Amino acid sequence: MIKTRLTELLGIKHPIIQAGMGPFSNNNLCVAAANAGCLGLLSTSGLFNKDDQPWVYNAFCETGEANPDDDMGKVLDTVLKRTHRLVKDKGGVFGPNVMVSAELKEYSKIMIETAIKAREENPEMKNTLKVMYTSAGDPMGWGDMIKGAGFTWIHIIPSVRAAMRCKKAGVDVIVASGHEGGFHTHWEPLHSMVLFPGVVEAVSDEKTLVVGGGGVSDGKTLAASLAMGCDGVLMGTRFLATQESDFPRLWKQSVVDAQDRGTLVARGYVGPARWLRNPRSEEHAVNTLKKSPGVFLGTPDSYMTMEDTSLIDFENESIKAVYEEDKEKAMMAAGECAQRINDMPKVADMVQGVMKEAEEILRGVQKKYLV
Ligand SMILES: Cc1cc2nc3c(=O)[nH]c(=O)nc-3n(C[C@H](O)[C@H](O)[C@H](O)COP(=O)(O)O)c2cc1C
Structure with a gap:
């Protein structure tokens, strides 16, 4: 004990x-x-x-x-x-x-x-x-x-x-x-x-x-x-x-399936967020670099003041996809330790x-x- x-x-x-x-x-x-x-x-x-x-x-x-x-x-x-x-x-x-x-x-x-x-x-x-x-x-x-x-x-x-x-x-x-x-x-x-x-x-x-x-x-x-x-x-x-x-089942299983270097950082609702790496989150990271570079530079920007809502729309759609078990569109958050969870x-x-x-x-x- x-x-x-x-x-x-x-x-x-x-x-x-x-x-x-x-x-x-x-x-x-x-x-x-x-x-x-x-x-x-x-x-x-x-x-x-x-x-x-x-x-x-x-x-x-x-x-x-x-x-x-x-x-x-x-x-x-x-x-x-x-x-x-x-x-x-x-x-x-x-x-x-x-x-x-x-x-x-x-x-x-x-x-x-x-x-x-x-x-x-x-x-x-x-x-x-x-x-x-x-x-x-x-x-x-x-x-x-x-x-x-x-x-x-x-x-x-x-x-x-x-x-x-x-x-x-x-x-x-x-x-x-x-x-x-x-x-x-x-x-x-x-x-x-x-x-x-x-x-x-x-x-x-x-x-x-x-x-x-x-x-x-x-x-x-x-x-x-x-x-x-x-x-x-x-x-x-x-x-x-x-x-x-x-x-959701897909989220839990994706943590179990995560491999070495299985996460990346890209935009989340309120700032930088760690996501499981998949083609969808990689696309989100590329868009983050273009539209919210502060995530990688350490300079805060706010969704509240951004005219372009495409990043948040993408994120919402990707999370909805997890609930719908749509693997292609799904984006799931998790920590680096996902790769150690089997x-x-x-x-x-x-x-x-x-x-x-x-x-x-x-x-x-x-x-x-x-x-
Ligand atoms: C899917 C997910 C959602 C989270 N949402 C919140 C949240 O709403 N508020 C909060 O304080 N932390 C949130 N966290 C962070 C956790 O509270 C915690 O700090 C983090 O998971 C610890 O690191 P670990 O994932 O390596 O265990 C979230 C983490 C995950 C994986």
Whole structure:
């Protein structure tokens, strides 16, 4: 068994966070991860896609047993209560991943308020819905609301500077997200090997924990993250390719099938994104180079101000194709570690395997190297 400050803080069995992978549903994945002793995260950004990507929104509602005609707050409330119901008997712990970017502020507030209200109405939920996880924006200003309501606050960042801002904002657990990771990355990304120890050195102390994400998929990478000073890890791509994962079949299988150098970076909704390499994503990368070169230069440009909508149209069409099992047109996001993932196990089996390998490595390291 591996005990860390993260397992102690959250009362979970393993120092593993299952990533909230929006805008796609991972409602059932979250239940499975929480029941396997990890922190399970719900993605919530699919709630924004009711009109432009109904296939994404409808999958979110269907897997969460919510009525798609309800408003955003009610849909989320239904999903939170369902998750609580399905994890409470096994002592599962979970939280929603809420985007807090400036343009979504109004909606972020609705989502956080919905979670606060759910716990007020049913205090038993405080044992399961323990975490508020925020992403894709500035953490400053959210602390009073989130920590005032008694949540453990986790926020994800891509740089040492952003980690220091989290610390100033009062975040409890800072997730350092390296460039190896799946889907959206940063305009000026750092890889995990540099980012994890950099963030640990800058912000880790008795009040602030650090979790590493990006490229972590097995016991070796978990052990390495702990050796770099992390209190736990965040895993997305590894959880995506599991039996319980809500992702479309084609997406899950494509992660399993990915080979050496199996991903590339091209435009995503809100900036650079890591996609599985296939002819469709290669075409998207070429178009990105022409129409959104900032993705490769590290100079942000916004879809909001671009007159030419062809990149976002291409992306939407490609994601729709995944849901329709149209292999030719499909484009799927995943992390570099896809090339190291060769199976689609049940979540509990995968987690046990990761933990067993990490324990063996941590025990063996001393014997093997120290004289
Ligand atoms: C398909 C997919 C969708 C994702 N969507 C989100 C998201 O909506 N919000 C977020 O904070 N991170 C998102 N991520 C990133 C994960 O939270 C996590 O940082 C990443 O998967 C970790 O790297 P790994 O893929 O190597 O495990 C997504 C990742 C994937 C693969």
